[in-house]
Amino acid sequence: MNRLVPALVALVCATGLSAQDDKKYTSKEGKFAATFPGEPKTVNQKAAGLDMVITIVEKGKSGFAVILADLPEVALKVGAEKVLEGGETGMIANTKAKLTKSKEVKFKSNGNEYPAREILAEKEDQHFRVTLILAGTRLYQVLVVGEKDVVNGKDADEFVKSFEIKK
Numbered sequence: 001m002n003r004l005v006p007a008l009v010a011l012v013c014a015t016g017l018s019a020q021d022d023k024k025y026t027s028k029e030g031k032f033a034a035t036f037p038g039e040p041k042t043v044n045q046k047a048a049g050l051d052m053v054i055t056i057v058e059k060g061k062s063g064f065a066v067i068l069a070d071l072p073e074v075a076l077k078v079g080a081e082k083v084l085e086g087g088e089t090g091m092i093a094n095t096k097a098k099l100t101k102s103k104e105v106k107f108k109s110n111g112n113e114y115p116a117r118e119i120l121a122e123k124e125d126q127h128f129r130v131t132l133i134l135a136g137t138r139l140y141q142v143l144v145v146g147e148k149d150v151v152n153g154k155d156a157d158e159f160v161k162s163f164e165i166k167k
Contacts, residue, residue, distance in 0.1 A: 026166065027055060030068050032140065035162035037064055037155045062146025064159050071137045080115035080134045087132045087139065088119050097121035097128060107133045109165040120151075127151040135165055 025040050026033040030053050038057040045052045056065040075083060081104070092099050100120045107116035114135045121128040129151045133140040142163045144156040 024162070025055065027053070027066075028166075029053065030055065030066070031138075031166045032066055032068070033162075033164050033166055034066055034142070035158060037159060059155070060146070060150075062144065062150045064155070065141070065143045065145075066163065067141040067143060069139050071139055073137060076137060083134055083139070084115060084117040084132050087141070088117060088130075091119065091128070091130065092121060095121065095123055095128065097123035097126070105131075107131070107165075109163075110167065112165065114165070122148070129156055129160070131160060131163070133165070140165070 024033055024035050036057040037059050040055045040057045043054045045054055050069040052067060052069045054065055054067045056063060088102060098121060100122055103118045105116045105118055107114045114133050116131055116133040119130040125147055127148045129144040131142040142160055144151050
């Protein structure tokens with residue numbers, strides 16, 4: 001589990017796309033919707049033994065992504081808090097970023113509540129804003145990476161707030 005988030009962050013940072021008009025994107029396969037600041041591209045990837053679906057837009061030097069992976073049932077035996085903590089620890093270790101904020105939260109979507117963790121981290125001029133959400137065995141990562149003003153800016157706020165889990 002500790003290798004999952006770092007692999008995804010590295011993949012997000014390496015993927016390039018062109019920005020276009022904002023619009024709500026709905027993934028039937030991923031069972032989520034979000035308003036990306038451009039036309040998203042979906043990539044299927046395997047990392048840390050898990051099949052991942054990465055939906056991403058690159059806008060300048062920044063990336064906006066929703067990453068999901070279905071975890072094996074056995075991973076949940078440690079509890080949601082430990083799964084989310086492991087994702088955070090792995091992300092920080094892989095990116096060698098400094099954790100600046102970590103907060104357990106409840107993510108509410110369509111009348112349901114899910115365990116989640118909001119993370120802020122930085123490494124030089126690269127900043128990370130990640131929300132990890134555990135919905136059953138599915139781990140969602142809502143990620144914005146880029147310069148500080150982008151990660152804390154309007155596009156990032158709108159993107160993160162627009163994310164919803166669909167049934």
